[in-house]
Amino acid sequence: MEQARGSLTVCAQRQGLTEITGEVAAWLAEQTVSDGLLTVFIRHTSASLLIQENVDWEVQRDLESFLMRLVPESDTDYRHDAEGPDDMPAHIKGALTQTHLSIPVGAGRLMLGRYQGIFLFEHRRSPRPREIVLHLIGS
Amino acid sequence: MEQARGSLTVCAQRQGLTEITGEVAAWLAEQTVSDGLLTVFIRHTSASLLIQENVDWEVQRDLESFLMRLVPESDTDYRHDAEGPDDMPAHIKGALTQTHLSIPVGAGRLMLGRYQGIFLFEHRRSPRPREIVLHLIGS
Amino acid sequence: MEQARGSLTVCAQRQGLTEITGEVAAWLAEQTVSDGLLTVFIRHTSASLLIQENVDWEVQRDLESFLMRLVPESDTDYRHDAEGPDDMPAHIKGALTQTHLSIPVGAGRLMLGRYQGIFLFEHRRSPRPREIVLHLIGS
Numbered sequence: 001m002e003q004a005r006g007s008l009t010v011c012a013q014r015q016g017l018t019e020i021t022g023e024v025a026a027w028l029a030e031q032t033v034s035d036g037l038l039t040v041f042i043r044h045t046s047a048s049l050l051i052q053e054n055v056d057w058e059v060q061r062d063l064e065s066f067l068m069r070l071v072p073e074s075d076t077d078y079r080h081d082a083e084g085p086d087d088m089p090a091h092i093k094g095a096l097t098q099t100h101l102s103i104p105v106g107a108g109r110l111m112l113g114r115y116q117g118i119f120l121f122e123h124r125r126s127p128r129p130r131e132i133v134l135h136l137i138g139s
Numbered sequence: 140m141e142q143a144r145g146s147l148t149v150c151a152q153r154q155g156l157t158e159i160t161g162e163v164a165a166w167l168a169e170q171t172v173s174d175g176l177l178t179v180f181i182r183h184t185s186a187s188l189l190i191q192e193n194v195d196w197e198v199q200r201d202l203e204s205f206l207m208r209l210v211p212e213s214d215t216d217y218r219h220d221a222e223g224p225d226d227m228p229a230h231i232k233g234a235l236t237q238t239h240l241s242i243p244v245g246a247g248r249l250m251l252g253r254y255q256g257i258f259l260f261e262h263r264r265s266p267r268p269r270e271i272v273l274h275l276i277g278s
Numbered sequence: 279m280e281q282a283r284g285s286l287t288v289c290a291q292r293q294g295l296t297e298i299t300g301e302v303a304a305w306l307a308e309q310t311v312s313d314g315l316l317t318v319f320i321r322h323t324s325a326s327l328l329i330q331e332n333v334d335w336e337v338q339r340d341l342e343s344f345l346m347r348l349v350p351e352s353d354t355d356y357r358h359d360a361e362g363p364d365d366m367p368a369h370i371k372g373a374l375t376q377t378h379l380s381i382p383v384g385a386g387r388l389m390l391g392r393y394q395g396i397f398l399f400e401h402r403r404s405p406r407p408r409e410i411v412l413h414l415i416g417s
Contacts, residue, residue: 001140036274044391053184056221059227062227065216066214077344077347080340088337091331096375097234101238102241104178113184116183131391191369192324197358200357201366201369237377241380250319250411277281278281
């Protein structure tokens, strides 16, 4: 049994979902562990992680749109707006999605379903570089 | 330290929550690892996983009802409706709940709380077989 | 490779978010594993866990307020109210946040981002002692 740790820095090109399955799989391909568990952890609270359908682009847009309406920037009850109207909605959307994902690995591959992809969910209007830690354990 | 991997295929009988604690515990009972960490991962994006109260059936129904109202099928803003009006709400409900659960294991048992159960959350009106991967690591 | 398991019992002083990063870090500091993965698991369904910003107190209050409005106690559709009007909203808020967190550990420290803290999210009006299981694996 052994483990490995690495990190990715990703800067989305726009607010919303950006697929990072390829980046994660590329890191995994360099490791000697081929069977085990991969954990993906984002070190931020105004961006998050999500496993979601990666085939039909409209699924991603509808999900972004739903969350924009569920957590509107125009909510007058927010007290925290230090970094602008998208600041507090970013934290709330982060809380409703994931800070970490754990995915089984078999034969050197992520055991994702056929239509599953790993996404960085950037909740700020102006994307910034996001640090993602990868931890792999197995044999 | 060792690890084991298995899978369950579960087809719910109805949309909503179906408890699978028994199926997961049965798989665990067959393993040689008795202390460690069990990860449960669902390979789908229109069904998800959840740990929730398993005693009072009304908790499950109220939770299903809340999500039906939070993410209504009648939302006219969805663009993705390839598989019907329950298609996009299924993806959104999946995003708001869990794709994976990690549960400590001690003395061969899931260390769930007294009122906690593991549920498959089927978000489609017509349930389909869902593949769930189990990963156990420990000693 | 080795593992360790422990537990914390925390009773919040009020409904809402209570930071427990210090308690988790104190347990970690006593372990011999310095590189690996820490999993934090709460054995309850009316309280949950969350990683959120721990610098500006207003972020925590705005998040609590958002969830109070998203999942109001006054919802007349709840059938489960055995323990009062805050009972069912507690289960729903638990379902929308986390039962477990997995955080990479490096050089004996939690690899949280600069502004991330670990929080117990107490959803009941009258907080009660909450049992949290810690599992650490690594070397």
